[in-house]
Amino acid sequence: MSAPDQVAGDPTRPVLQVVGLRKSYDGRHYALDGVDLDVYAGEVVAVLGPSGSGKSTLVRCIDQLESIEGGAMYLDGELLGYEKHRDHIRPLTDADIARQRRRMSMVFQQFNLFPHWTVLRNITEAPIKVHGVPPAEARARAMELLGRVGLADKARAHPRQLSGGQQQRVAIARAVATQPRILLFDEPTSSLDPELVDEVLQVMKSLAESGMTMIVVTHELEFARDVADRCIFMADGVVIEDRPSADFFSDPRSTRLQGFLKRATENRAREVEA
Template sequence: MAETVLSLRDVHKSFGHREVLRGIDLDIAEGEVVCLLGPSGSGKSTLLRTINHLEPLDRGAIFLRDELIGYREHRGRLVELDDRALSRQRAWFGMVFQGFNLFPHMTALDNVVEAPVLVKREDPAHARARGRELLASVGLADRVDAYPRQLSGGQQQRVAIARALAMSPEVLLFDEPTSALDPELVGEVLDVMRGLAATGMTMLVVTHEIGFAREVADRVVFLDGGVVVEQGAAAEVLTNPRRQRTRQFLTHVR
């Protein structure tokens, strides 16, 4: 059995009076690819943002291996970490957003090397050499000096993936990485993600790409109303879901 890398225990999160996550329990094994499915508003993106503490928890706990994320224990209660400690922990998670989030005034290469140099204090020359390797690995060896405005949406998202990989993360988090792309550009991003999965990268992917989930995911987790409705092997859940709500959702997204 692969070692558990990421553990979520009784995770709750509300915005005002709206309870978005209502007690999520989830374990992710090393090298596992897990796809989160569910309707809009089910809590998928919020769940990702709690994992690297972009959203603080209202209740519960998240662990990367044995380390509590976002908090430390002090005199029997949890205290939120300071910015420096949070930055150290966030480096363990590579986050790929639906909107790319590239710095528009920086080249593709500069976008990739910014965090390793500033956060991890890597030697700039080493970081740039590795940044070129990472951009080549996502098919952008000839676009290292291009600015985001000079790149297609698919190319920008591949830069964002290279940027996430530059931090050598333990877990890659993808928040609907193809939802902002024109249909003809979706495939090039999914191809990169397939390649990452084949290397054994631990990945948690929010997606509506059912074909990708069927092909690549080890496990599918279906969320609705802030709770896990159903989870299991991808082929099992997508072909023969046990819950009526899961069947209803899959009928519509197919």
């Protein structure tokens, strides 16, 4: 898959910077409790952890689908969700938040395709209506992407005519079609039958090889080990470890991560035996 256009700027500055991020749903317990994260251009960061650790909340906050209670996020140095006004910080308008979100794309657990639209229209709608791409250019780009995810013959099909794996591949093509600065994945294979998982992971691997900047919340340990540059382990709303993938798997430092990897390996072995 062709590499995305990268915004010119200082290569030493993160594309995405998360500083002390806090998120609570009830005002007492924090789903995110002081999360720090830097992601650089072309980097693939896998986020791992048990259920309820805050993984999905993190990417939803980055995409501004959830409000935050503390900390800050920056995309290419621009503060997300807020602006400085005189001597204080105030929330951005919905229009300004929508403008910021246009520079990111999210692939969800569920495919979220519009069932009454063709595959081609699902991919071209945002580039044409939101980003102002000429229709012919958007369609050509969509067909290129469909070819790269192995679905060029499905352009005129509707989502109900596709398997779950095919629908998720269309969802990925749709996310890439807007040429985002960073691509966010929230457990993209968790809703798929096991035999369909690999076809989606292969598309994601191709994206990583093309230089796409990605944050991937996943439970697919082999993908994280083989494709991600760094892995983050979260538990109880905090980052326990943030290390290069090779070190993350070969030499886990915390007892929490050691136990997590041991259980995951044992579960995988049982699945293979079954």
